[in-house]
Amino acid sequence: GESVGLHLPTLSVQEGDNSIINCAYSNSASDYFIWYKQESGKGPQFIIDIRSNMDKRQGQRVTVLLNKTVKHLSLQIAATQPGDSAVYFCAENALYNNNDMRFGAGTRLTVKP
Amino acid sequence: EPEVTQTPSHQVTQMGQEVILRCVPISNHLYFYWYRQILGQKVEFLVSFYNNEISEKSEIFDDQFSVERPDGSNFTLKIRSTKLEDSAMYFCASTASGRGGSYEQYFGPGTRLTVT
Numbered sequence: 001g002e003s004v005g006l007h008l009p010t011l012s013v014q015e016g017d018n019s020i021i022n023c024a025y026s027n028s029a030s031d032y033f034i035w036y037k038q039e040s041g042k043g044p045q046f047i048i049d050i051r052s053n054m055d056k057r058q059g060q061r062v063t064v065l066l067n068k069t070v071k072h073l074s075l076q077i078a079a080t081q082p083g084d085s086a087v088y089f090c091a092e093n094a095l096y097n098n099n100d101m102r103f104g105a106g107t108r109l110t111v112k113p
Numbered sequence: 114e115p116e117v118t119q120t121p122s123h124q125v126t127q128m129g130q131e132v133i134l135r136c137v138p139i140s141n142h143l144y145f146y147w148y149r150q151i152l153g154q155k156v157e158f159l160v161s162f163y164n165n166e167i168s169e170k171s172e173i174f175d176d177q178f179s180v181e182r183p184d185g186s187n188f189t190l191k192i193r194s195t196k197l198e199d200s201a202m203y204f205c206a207s208t209a210s211g212r213g214g215s216y217e218q219y220f221g222p223g224t225r226l227t228v229t
Contacts, residue, residue: 034218043117043204043220044156089156100146100158100169101218 012110019077021107023090026071030092034101035064035075039086047075047088077109085111115139117221119205125227126195134190134224136205145188146206146218147180149173156204162188195228202226 013019025033031052036044050057050064050073057064063076073090087108091101118137126132138145147159160170162180179191188207192199202225206218 041222043206043223044218045220046217049217091156100161100171102158103156105155 009105010108010110012112013080015080015082015111015113017080019075019080019084019109019111021075021077021088021109023073023075023104024071025073025090025092025104027092027094027102028071029094030102032093033064033066033073034091034093035062035073036089036091036103037084037086038089038106044089080109080111082111082113085109115219117205117207117219119203119221119224121224122222123225123227125229128197128228129194132192132195132226134192134203134205134226136188136190136221137186138188138205138207139209139219140186142207142209142219144168144208144210145180145182146208147190148204148206148220149201150204150223151201159190192226195226197228200226200228 034049035047037047038044048059048062048064050066055066061078065074077084087106089103089106091103093101120135124132145162148156149159150156158171160174160180161168177193181189202223204223205221208218
């Protein structure tokens with residue numbers, strides 16, 4: 001079946017470096033994507049979203065890139081800080097079809113001081 | 114900042130017992146959701162709720178599950194007869210708008226359900 005998945009289960013970076021977390025999706029009907037951050041013992045926290053009519057969206061220190069041709073989504077975190085250490089999930093949805101978000105498995109980001 | 118709250122934080126129950134997980138969504142939100150996350154696995158959608166009825170549900174949300182908004186502030190998930198495989202973290206979420214709108218979901222901290 002169609003699914004959302006992540007390329008890398010773990011990522012370790014030095015404080016101050018940029019981080020890139022990747023996600024592949026296979027549902028061609030998906031038109032809305034979200035990146036979530038989940039810290040240990042907490043619920044997912046919305047970071048940034050992007051609709052399929054865009055290929056790039058920037059927030060504070062974060063950028064999401066969407067490549068619909070290869071069904072690939074990435075999250076870039078600039079100047080990664082220890083507080084960025086968490087599991088990052090991508091999620092996808094076909095907004096005009098349903099309300100349920102389909103989550104990827106997650107990538108654990110560890111920031112070394 | 115407004116937040117979604119959930120109680121209890123941890124619930125231990127015996128197999129076959131009924132459990133009710135409670136959530137208080139953000140007060141001006143209109144769409145409500147339950148998700149679950151089995152330890153070490155993906156977050157999985159269970160159900161969405163709008164205008165006092167279920168709008169979507171997943172294959173996980175079978176007849177053992179039900180949701181209710183009994184009093185205009187609480188949003189509950191009931192599992193009628195728990196099974197061992199129901200052990201998971203259950204997250205409630207809410208959004209101000211749903212289909213076609215901004216989908217910024219606010220998640221609660223979760224309830225860890227342990228079925229023994």
